[in-house]
Structures are given as C-alpha cells and as structure tokens.
Amino acid sequence: MCGIVGHLGLSDSLEIVLEGLKRLEYRGYDSAGVSFLDSSNTLESHKKCGKLDVLKGHLNTIDINTRICIGHTRWATHGIVSEANSHPHSNKKWALIHNGIIENAESIKNDLIKKKYTFSSETDTEVFLKLLEDESLVVERLSDAIFNAFNKITGNSAFVLLNKDEQKIYAIKKGAPLVCGINTKTSEKMVSSDPYALVDMVDKLYFPEDEVLCCLEFGKSNEIIFKEVDNHQSNRFLVKDQTISMEKIGKGKFEHFMLKEIYEQPVLIKNLVNKIQEKTFSYDVSKLCQNNLSKIHIVACGTAYYAGLVIRDYIESNAKVATSVELASEFRYREPILKKDDLSVFVSQSGETADTLAAQSICKKFGLNTLSLVNVEGSTLYRECHQNLLIGAGVEVGVASTKAFTQQCLTGMVLAEYLGNDLKSLDKRLEVLSERMNLLAERIDELLNNAQKIKSIAEKIYNKRGYFYTGRGIYFPMALEGALKLKEIAYVHAEGYASGELKHGPIALIDKHMVNVAIVGPELMDKTIGNIHEIKARRGIIVIFGQSGNEELRKLADYYLPLNFDGLDELSPLYVNVANQLFSYFVAKFKGTDIDKPRNLAKSVTVE
DSSP states (O other), rough: EEEEEEEEEESHHHHHHHHHHHHHHHOOOOOOEEEOOOOOOEEEEEEEEEEEHHHHHHHSOOOOOOOOEEEEEESSSSSSHHHHHSSSSOOOEEEEEEEEOOTTTTHHHHHHHHOOOOSSOOHHHHHHHHHHHHHHOSSSSOOOOOOOHHHOOSSEEEEEEEETTTTEEEEESSSSSEEEEEEETTTTTESSSSSGGTTOOOSSSEEOOOOEEEEETOOOOOOOOOOOOTOBOOEEEEEEOOOOHHHHHHHHOOOSHHHHHHHHHHHHHHHHHHHHHTTGGGGGGHHHSSSSOOOOEEEEEEEHHHHHHOOOOOOOIIIIIOOOOOEHHTTTTOOOOTTOOEEEEEEEESSOOOOHHHHHHHHTTTTTTEEEESOOOOOOHHHSSSEEOOOOOOOSSSOOSSHHHHHHHHHHHHHHHHHHHHHHHHHHHHHHHHHHHHHHHHHHHHHTTTTHHHHHHHHHHHTEEEEEEEOOOGHHHHHHHHHHHHHHHHOOEEEEEEGGGGGGGGGGOOSTTEEEEEEOTTTTTHHHHHHOOOTTTTTTTEEEEEEEEEHHHHHHHEEEEOOOOTTTGGGHHHHHHHHHHHHHHOOOOOOTTTTTOOTTOSSSSOOO
C-alpha cells in the first residue's frame, strides 16, 4: 500500500525518487518523506503530512545535491498521521523506510526500552530501526546486523535502508513487494515496491525472493549484489527486461486514468482472443488441471473476488467442476476442507495482496496445485504459484479496477475450457469463446461511443441518498461489482443484491430518495422484472440497464439504458459491467471526487 523508491547513481537522486513516488500516488498515502546523503555526506531526512506536493514545496526551499536517496509515501497503520510517524525513520547512520506490519513490534519495543532505547514515534517501523542499532553493536558487518534484526521480526514486510558509513542502499523483504532495477547504459540503480515507479528509468528488473538481501552500491557498474543470510551470493531472484514505457501508460487524451482504462477494454479483449488463437494458454495448464480434479477453490479479495464469482459460474456451467469462491481474508483464518487433488486458483491484479498470498501459502502446504490469474509478471503471487495465467491488462493506474476485472473474468473463462474433460472438443469450444469475445469487444466499443447516455442519467441522480444494484443469476456478481465501484470513487452508499433477496430485509430501506440500478439480461428476466416492480411500488427510483427493444423495461424504468445482449450468452455480464463502470465514473465526476486516487484506498493492499 505504501510506496517505496530508492536511487543511487550519477543523476539527481532526489529528483528521480520524487518522480517515482509521484507515480505511486495512486496506491494511497497520507504522508511522504525522503532521506539522502548530501555533498558533505551528511544524512538528512525531510517528512511532511499530506500530499507529495507539500513535501516538494518544502524541499524546493533547500539547496540539495545528492546522488543517493530513498523516499516513501505512507498509508498509516501504526500510529496517527503525523510527521513523527512518517517515514523515513533515521538516526546518524541509518535511514529506513518500510512497507508492511511487524506483528511482534510491541514485545521487541518493550525489550529495547529495558535496554534504555527511546522512541519518538508510535510506529512499528521505528522498532526495526532501534533493533538494527542494537544488532549493530554486536556484529562487524552491517549486512549481519540487518539479517539478525530481520530474523527477529514476524509478519510481512519490506525494508529499504540507506547507510551513511558505507554509502549503500540495502533492501530486504518477506511476503511484501520489492523490485530492484539497473539502467545498463548509465549504471543507475534503483529499488521500489512497484515496477511502475521504475518505468523509463531502468531497463533491467530484478525480483528478489524472501529473505534475500539486495545491496545497491557505487562502483559496481551494472551489478546489484544479492546475499543470503550467510553472506554468500544469492541467485534467488527473477531477472526481467523492462518493456513498458511511460508513453504507453500515460493518460493520453483522457481526463482520468480510470476513464482511459475503461476505454482500453475492447483492444485488450481482442488481444486475449489472439492469445487463444495462437494457443499461448496451452502451456502445462491442461496437465495441471486434468488429474482427478474434483473441486476448485477460487480465492481473492475485493473486485478480484467478484471476478471469481463470474469465473465460478462459467466453470460450473461449462466444465462441470464443483467450484467455491472464498474471500482470502476469511479463508486464511478458518479451516477449509482441502484435498491434494483439488485445484486452488488465486485472482489478483497486483499479485501482492497480503491476504491472497497467505491463502496461497496455506493451499501449498496442503499439497494443492496452485494457479494464479495475475496481471503482474514477477509479482510474489506469480513466483509462488505452480502455474500462472497472465491476464494481460497492462499497467492499471486507477485505484478502482476496471480493465483488470474484465481480463480476470475472461482469462478465467479460458481456463474453464481447459478444465473440461472432453479435450477432443477443446479447439472448437475455444473457437466459440473467441467469437463471443470478439462480439463482446464490438458491443463494448458501441457502448463507449454512446457514453453520453450514461452521463446524462448520472447527472440527474448523482446526489441521491443511496443506490441498490440488483441482478439475478450471472448478473448478481455485476450488482456487487457495480456497487463497489460507486462506493470506491463517488463516496456514496451503494449495495449490491441478488434481486430475489430484497424482500428479505433490504427493501425496508427503499423510498423516493433511493435508486435501484437494475441489471436485466435475457436470463431470469421475468423474475427480475417482478423484483423491480416491488421497488417501484415503494417509490424507489428505477434505473434499468437492460435488453434493448423491450417495451416493458422502458415503461418500468425512470431511466433506461438499452443494451444488445444478443449472441453474448455467458459474456453478457461483462458487457453490462462496462455500463456500471461508466455510471460510477460520471457520478464521481459530478460529485467532484478524486477519481484515480480515492480517499483511504490503495491499489495494492499489502497488509491485512
């Protein structure tokens, strides 16, 4: 959730770090800070609450010349939002930034207080700094002090440390995102919590595994040193060329990243079709899934969980394999019945979601095959799973997921075809799915070209008190996802319900100030219409995203968006969901909220 950036090289380190932190603003944060060595080798730290621009304004008043710097944007966990609690934490020799949570921080802190250490913040991060100080008293090598301190803490964390005496940057992690990078032309070296921060700054990326110490130093032209706890060289890291450019991931003509990413969906769907036709998906997935598969466990959080519901419906309908969908934050703390012949599938955009990673670890310990549907190659989930299907959504900057959700669902549907027992008909089934995907891309294109209709509806009802999204069958997950989008970016109360559940309590909330966004596809249409009448009778405002050419729907609705579901079949929910995305976007725009960076939210949730 917090953002980490570090740089070492001949360029202006402060400028590079601040640019990296700016790119990570979408992750969510409430304070920012930097530490660096100035031209006289003095360690300086500067921290400010609020947006990164506040810190920049402060730094602009100071003459700074540095070639080594680390920076951080903090999303508060331990302690209130304050400069004292902001990162970096530092003393005369060390500056430290941290993502994650130290679960045993309180007991370590009490032990250090007994040794006469004092603390100036409420954070668990400062506990690690003091622990590092203490370990430095009993070992000669700084790397040993880092390892000793790191091995005494529990929980998932990533640390980046700047040392004054050695003029080096160290980094180490466990269960949290961390990436290093090198610009092979200039020998610039960087470290971050997100590869996005390093785009166009480095051309080679390194993804270290847990408990590997990364050492960035001057004088090693194009080399980052990786060490094991015994200080021997480590080869536990993934190397990958940086292929993304900022030109590809800018906002272009769009006002917000979210809107741009909504409009990217037709092209991404067609890219997925190309992968199917080129049989890119055939690598060992069929082997993984064909052996006595009796059950599938899909585990995810938030929007990815709703994608899991869509995938479940498709798997059970087409592959006829019993499938459960679990919230990772609940799955990890109960006692699920797991069998070695089961398949566990983990859905995540970032591949760094803490609860999902914990759930994956549990399944792995039980001997299950683990498969990820993930967007970020080289992420922790990608490295930890036995097999991976990359969803190919590209960099998604908007905190509220749009294109990644669609790609997760469609990639899961491709997986479902491989899960079918009749491999002889696989090519034909994939051909049919590809045709529907191409049709889906065309229909979404048409919808995007007529977005003004959705904007007009949003303008008339954006200030209403609350919103009920309803759908039945395969449209129920869209009701959940549509409501989540509205909550995330417009800050209004919205709930998603299976239409038939309204009379079991929620209908008590309906009055003339409440909006029902009713999703009405061809499936279970008559029953869904009956549920809408129940809301209409209680003076609720009716917005229908429904089948075009249906006169009954047009008359029933206060606001009606006709949609052509013909030929889409099981892909229909993904079509109507784009209407949901646009509606949420326009409501948020009329309300004037920060659409790409909603308050209190983060793109990658790396803590519980």
